[in-house]
Amino acid sequence: MLLFLDHYFLEGFMLLTPFRSAKLLGLNYHVINKVELFEVIKQQVSSNEPLNVYNLNVHAVNLSFTDLAYREVLNSGDLIFVDGAGVKLGAKILGLEVGQRMTPMDWLDELFSLATLHHWPLFLLGDETEQGIAFAEQLKKRHPECPFVGHHHGFFNRDNHENDAVVDLINQSGAKIVLVGMSMPIQEKWIAANAHKLTAPVKIATGAFHRVYTGNISRGPKWMTDNGLEWLYRLFVEPKKTWRRYVLGNPLFLIRILKAKLFG
Template sequence: MNLAWEQPWYRDFLNKSELVFCDGFGVLLGANLFGHGLKSEHRMTFADFIEDWILACERQNISVFLLAGKPGITDKAIAKFKAIAPNLQIQGHHGYFDKSGAENDAVIAKINNFKPGILFVGFGMPIQERWILDNLEQVETGVFVPMGACLDFYTDTVARGPRWMTDRGLEWLARLYFEPRRLWQRYILGNPLFLYRVLKQGIFNRQPSYD
């Protein structure tokens, strides 16, 4: 939400997407402050339902391409997916490549050769969204799905935090503990900034109009 506030192109990306998931307790809080009445069950965290999605793809014969993570992560994820969905059509490539030029073209050629029904892209925000926009017309797939660090969590490469924290709005604290150098700005500075913006918008919307 802070990115959407600060970067118009990212805000447009969210607003023009066909489907946007509520994956954070901060979004739930902000929505409720504006009277939308969302509950915790409305929160859909990718890491919690990725296996259900994969099983649905197998049942409906929808192919999947994973473009995410450090080298080796997609291989681990594919092995886990094939263990529960042996008939799934799936390929992958790591996310550590030059996002322009010849290397990018080679990755796109690999995706297009497979022609996946769904392309999962996990570079982290907002790099993954920028890549999707920049390559939207070149990539042959039915659906683009930004997935963030989902595969890192799914393959146990990065610790996510215990369930009692993730279910109570404290996942950010666990992630900050495990990756303080990378995430301190997002949470230490970003959380209060997000709350301030929500409260400011709420106060502004409640002010009477004198027109």
Template sequence: MSTNNICINQFDEVELLGTKFHKVSVQELINFIVSSASIDKKTVVGNVNVRAMNFACEMPWYKDFINRSDLVFCDGFGVLLGAKMCGCGVNSEHRMTCPDYIENLASACERENISLYLLAGKPGVVDQAINKLQIIAPNLKVKGHHGYFHKSGIENEYVVNEINQFKPDVLYVGFGMPLQERWIIDNFDRINAKVFLPLGACLDFYTGAVYRGPRWMTNRGLEWLSRMFTEPKRLWQRYVVGNPLFFYRLLKERFVKIFKKGGKASSIY
């Protein structure tokens, strides 16, 4: 993947477990996406949560995808908490979830004449999302296709051709991690889009196809708890195993760094 350095130096970078993300606010993220969509160069905007961090520890190609992305924002309270534990100077404005800002992004795209292609969700979800977005941004140039297609072969070729005929400035891909990132890598050079934006189940939450939980929980970083009780069979391992594993890895890394520093100090004297 090629990279785009437009205004990227203005954002401080945080590294946890060898994987980066940037200290960026919602408005800064939207400005970056819109600005990047206005130049003739491909840009990748990644995001990290606890699950992404665990994938990065287990799959080198996934870590490489995140670290080579032009901008990476934090989409998980656990990652924000981990960064705070490590003294990285982050705060609540550096963590965001797509359903909370997708309408602001659509409005910014409409204002700057930026086209948007939505590739995500079960059949019907994209249509619902487009209808909602066009209420907010009636002149938005937007098109979409569901995400339930074979990611190789004839079906994939059809979807790629559909995208290329539309030539979107921003391509939102929502298959869930790590499938969406793998698909972007495999099709990156063939797709005529300027900004690649993997955003998981954003449209499912935005349209109400999947319940996020009450606002008081989502605002306090407890969305994972609500989701786990809503879909326990599918999500219990992700949260019950994944969350403690992330913090174990983080603490282990911290202790190793402290031990190495202590070792160097003793060898000097």
């Protein structure tokens, strides 16, 4: 546990957090570990105070250079954890502290256990309806008592009454934690635009974790995931979908890091 406290002001109230913030290529992130993440989530659910949780990986960094609105959304996040060996390497090159790398698939099962223990209702937003059903079934198998209160697909108009209907559905479900499983930057932008309408205090951008959770997307062997090579496995099993993100994106990120190292 880190021995310092920083103060962050969120929506008119003060959140005391046992971690501090840093900045990588102009993007905020927090030096935090899994235990601290869970403690903050518990605090915000208990107090019913808002918490928007985003993650920072190489893809997010690259997107932020071409989508300035997305960059602004990321920097407005209440809690941004590092997800990806690439960001951790980039931070190391620049002499920045990172904290624990926390890919959602490594800790969401523990969150579901906590949700069961503390009776935190969960809602999944994103992907196709069939994927939501598959996730609900898998969650029921792994955590039979977990209060899962609903899911909704992600293919709705986010600018009109359809969006309002989705927000109403989530609110009526009584959810305390909303898992927003869309692609970057859609999920973060949706959370930022709708957080003030949602009664659920905690909103977490989770990407396609539910597809991995249900086995729809296979995850690399542990020796790869533990050594920063999960991207290589994804490239191997889904080359058409991921080649641009990894073959082009990873070198581009490294170039940006080296430019920052050399020129500030």
